[in-house]
Amino acid sequence: MDLLKKRIMKESDIVSDKILNVDSILNQQVDPKLMMQLGHEFAKRFANEQIDKILTIEASGISVASAVAHELGVPLVFARRKRPLTGEDVLVERVPSFTKGIVTDIVVSKRFLTSGERVLVIDDIIANGDAVRGLIKIIERAEAELVGFGVVIEKSFQAGGDSLRKRGIRVEPLVQIKSLENGQIILD
C-alpha cells in the first residue's frame, strides 16, 4: 500500500516515541476514496477465505470496516464501548486502551455473533493489541470462528501484532511502523 505509506509520511504527526497522530487519515477525518481502496485491499488479501461477517470496535475502525464489508458484501458488526440501555443479552470483555489511557468494556449483543460464523476482525491501528484480544475473546465465547485480523497500521515496535501471530492468528497489516523514535517515522 504505497499510497497509504505516502499519506502517512505526509499527513501524520509524531506525538511521542509511541504515538502517531493519524487523525487526518483515519481517526477523525477520512477520505472516502482512500477508505474504499483500503477495503478493496483487505478483500483481496482475504479473498481465499469464506467470510460471513466483519467485526470491528467503535469508533475509528468503523469507516474502514464499512468499506471492507461493502467490498465483501457481508454485514458489519461494531462492538460498543458501553453496555446498551436496552437490557439485551450481551458478551462483554474488559480491556485497557493504550491511546486513551483508560479501561473500558467492549460489548457485542449476543444475537449479532452466532455459533459457526466466520468472522474477519478489522481495525485501524494495533499497538499492544488489547482491543483486538477482547474482540477475539468475544468471538470465542460466541463460538464463532476467527478468520483473521486486518489492520490498517501495525505499530510493529509494540507487541500486539506478534502476540496474535504467536497464537497462529493470521494478521494482515497494510502498513507496519517500525519506529517513531527521534522524531522519525520508520516504515517496514
Added chain:
Amino acid sequence: MDLLKKRIMKESDIVSDKILNVDSILNQQVDPKLMMQLGHEFAKRFANEQIDKILTIEASGISVASAVAHELGVPLVFARRKRPLTGEDVLVERVPSFTKGIVTDIVVSKRFLTSGERVLVIDDIIANGDAVRGLIKIIERAEAELVGFGVVIEKSFQAGGDSLRKRGIRVEPLVQIKSLENGQIILD
C-alpha cells in the same frame, strides 16, 4: 425510503415509549448495501447544494456518513466524544445524550473545520437533538457554513428536528417515527 421503513418495521424493537432499538440496522450491525442506498438518497436530496465536507459524531453515525461522503466524493469528519491526548487545538461542546443518559464532550480538531467550508451534518437518529446542536455550534465557531442536516431516523414525537427547522435549518429525515406508544411503531 420504503426499503428502510420495511427494515425498521421488521427488525427493530420497542424498548419504551421513547426508545426504539435499531441495533440490527444502524447502531451495532450494519448492512453495507443498505448504507450505500441511504448514502445515495442523502446525496440526491442535497444534490442542489455545494458541499465541501460531511460532519458526524462517533460512533453510530460513522457508517452512514461514510456512505454519504463516498457518494459526494468529499471528506468525512467525525466528532469525538473525548478530548485527544495529542494536545492539539480543538473545538469542544458539552452535550447531554438522550439514549445514554450522560453528559459528554464532543470534540473536533480545529484543523478539520475551516472558515467558509460548506458542511452537511449526517447522523443516525435525532431525538431531542442535543448532539446535532452541539455539532452546529462547533460549525459556527469554526466559521464554517451549515448546509443542512440529514438524519436516517427522526423521532418526530421528540423536539429535536422541529427545534432545528424553527431556526431555518434544512432537516432531511429518511424516516419519521411519529409514535412508539402502546408497543406500536407509527411511521409518518
